[in-house]
Amino acid sequence: PxxxxxxxxxxxxxxxxxxxxxxxxxxxxxxxxxxxxxxxxxxxxxxxxxxxxxxxxxxxxxxxxxxxxxxxxxxxxxxxxxxxxxxxxxHTPMKDLVDVYENVLVVGGVLDSCRKVAEGYGFKNVYIPLDVMKWKPSVTPYYVLNEEERNIAKDVDFSKINIQAILVFADSRNWAADQQIILELLMSEKGVMGTISPTYDQGPGLYFAHSDFVWATDYGLCRYGMGALQVSIAALYEEHTGKELQVTRFGKPxxxxxxxxxxxxxxxxxxxxxxxxxxxxxxxxxxxxxxxxxxxxxxxxxxxxxxxxxxxxxxxxxxxxxxxxxxxxxxxxxxxxxxxxxxxxxxxxxxxxxxxxxxxxxxxxxxxxxxxxxxxxxxxxxxxxxxx
Ligand code: G3P
Ligand code: MG
CATH class of the missing domain: 3.40.50.1000 (HAD superfamily/HAD-like)
Structure with missing residues (x-):
């Protein structure tokens, strides 16, 4: 039938x-x-x-x-x-890094939204730039945390932590502060804040969720994206160290x-x-x-x-x-x-x-x-x- x-x-x-x-x-x-x-x-x-x-x-x-x-x-x-x-x-494929790194700095997004995402993926110790700024406000002399940010930030002694990887998950809401911290870590000894590697080759690995230079919003013209931040960090890194920045990129393409x-x-x-x-x-x-x-x-x-x-x-x-x-x-x-x-x-x-x-x-x-x-x-x- x-x-x-x-x-x-x-x-x-x-x-x-x-x-x-x-x-x-x-x-x-x-x-x-x-x-x-x-x-x-x-x-x-x-x-x-x-x-x-x-x-x-x-x-x-x-x-x-x-x-x-x-x-x-x-x-x-x-x-x-x-x-x-x-x-x-x-950042979805970054899940695969969970077993590779124990201490990571996750950058981007609103407040601690990306920390939560990374923890949801299973990352063990997830730090964000706000934690670093709370630890020592002089890290970013021109940016003072507001109350909400101070409440969200964790109390961490970054002189005792070695950040093994910097994962840029989403667009930075604070380019100046985030760049300052990322660059310091890239040039540090084994990812410890407040140190400088004499050869600039011991810092943490740098990962970007994507490299879009611009993206489309409801504003008429495109806005700078994570790829533009990457260009900026690479230029600063090269100017400072004379070396080419090594980046691992995710996302399309x-x-x-x-x-x-x-x-x-x-x-x-x-x-x-x-x-x-x-x-x-x-x-x-x-x-x-x-x-x-x-x-x-x-x-x-x-x-x-x-x-x-x-x-x-x-x-x-x-x-x-x-x-x-x-x-x-x-x-x-x-x-x-x-x-x-x-x-x-x-x-x-x-x-x-x-x-x-x-x-x-x-x-x-x-x-x-x-x-x-x-x-x-x-x-x-x-x-x-x-x-x-
Ligand atoms: O930040 C997001 C934007 O760069 C691109 O998103 O959906 O066009 O890949 P999408
Ligand atoms: Mg698109």
Whole structure:
């Protein structure tokens, strides 16, 4: 018998292709939500003329809050449910450093927001510049902590602590003070405040969550980002020591982040397919009678998950062994990070540049996208039509 399962699932198939979205400049701009964003994602959730659900993840260089908090915010703004398994922030891959460093200085974000994120990742001893300023206010002679900052800062004797790594998690809210402290540590002996290494080669490692020089906010012109801070620190370091600054970079377009993203996307596609199969089971009046595969004796083509697989395997089999996405459409607004990122793997990734963020019409992008669209909705429409 033909089964009717549409009351539970509003989509009939799951696509073999997928999407990855940049956030700032594509879906949001500071406090504003880009108006076409909610509709674009609704379409991918199955509300499109092909009744197909398309898996998608988010890859932002932004950060400064936990992945959970980011999901809550995105869900609210976009009117969809975004889960932690779908989101990669600039600092997300830094989780892998938890077992490498015991004492870290985490820089950026509002007050101690990034300390909390780092502790959530499992870092043991997380210090922030405010702790250093509380320890010795003369470290930053022109900045006096206010009461809130003093309350948040920990009491630490930094002459007895060796900072092994400086992790710039989010945009600095206090460039002058943060740079002063970062540079002192970079030139110190083994990351101890108040010391100077004669050879300038014993300081802690420096890690940046991303290197975006500028980013798009609700102000008309772009604002300097973490990449600009990096340029500034490198210039000061070189001026002072005559040496080139060594930095480890995360975020787009770094290769490490790409590998991380592929893993996240693959897990999310598997998750989407399992959920689809579960929904079909729920809708199946004969479930339990025929346990062979959730698609059992279905003779309806529309029940099949569209994984572009010609091997004759059933979707139930594919839950364990999923073929890679046929195409990953990556929608971004910054040629230097987003388009470069997607183009670095252009056998499967397809770069789409939108005009709602950093990139502006009339400029030749430094990295050429496969397609340019006005906004994210146009990008999603274009890709879906291209696939069908
Ligand atoms: O600070 C965040 C900004 O540099 C970029 O965020 O979402 O455009 O990668 P996004
Ligand atoms: Mg962006």
């Amino acid at each position: 033909v089964r009717h399962r549409k009351s539970v699932v509003n989509h009939e198939r799951v696509a073999s292709y997928a999407f990855a979205f940049d956030i700032d400049g594509v879906l949001v701009k500071g406090p504003e939500t880009i108006p076409q964003g909610p509709e674009a994602l609704r379409m991918l959730n199955g509300h499109n003329k092909y009744n197909i659900k398309v898996p998608y993840i988010f890859i932002t260089n932004g950060g400064g809050r936990s992945e959970k908090a980011r999901c809550r915010d995105l869900s609210k703004r976009l009117g969809i449910t975004v889960t932690e398994d779908q989101v990669i922030q600039g 770094q290769r490490g982040t790409f590998r991380f993203a592929e893993k996240v996307l693959s897990n999310w596609r598997r998750e989407t397919l399992s959920e689809h199969v579960e929904n079909l089971k729920l809708e199946d009046p004969d479930e339990g009678e025929n346990k062979e595969t959730p698609f059992g004796d279905s003779d309806s083509e529309e029940d099949e998950a569209d994984w572009g697989n010609d091997s004759g395997e059933r979707p139930g089999d594919l839950v364990l062994e999923l073929p890679p996405a046929s195409t990953v459409y990556f929608v971004g607004d910054t040629p230097e990070s987003d388009i470069r990122f997607a183009n670095s793997h252009d056998s499967t990734w397809y770069s789409i540049l939108v005009k709602t963020g950093v990139y502006k019409d009339g400029v030749t992008p430094r990295y050429t996208p496969k397609k340019t669209c006005e906004n994210v909705l146009e990008a999603v429409n274009f890709a879906i039509e291209r696939e069908h």
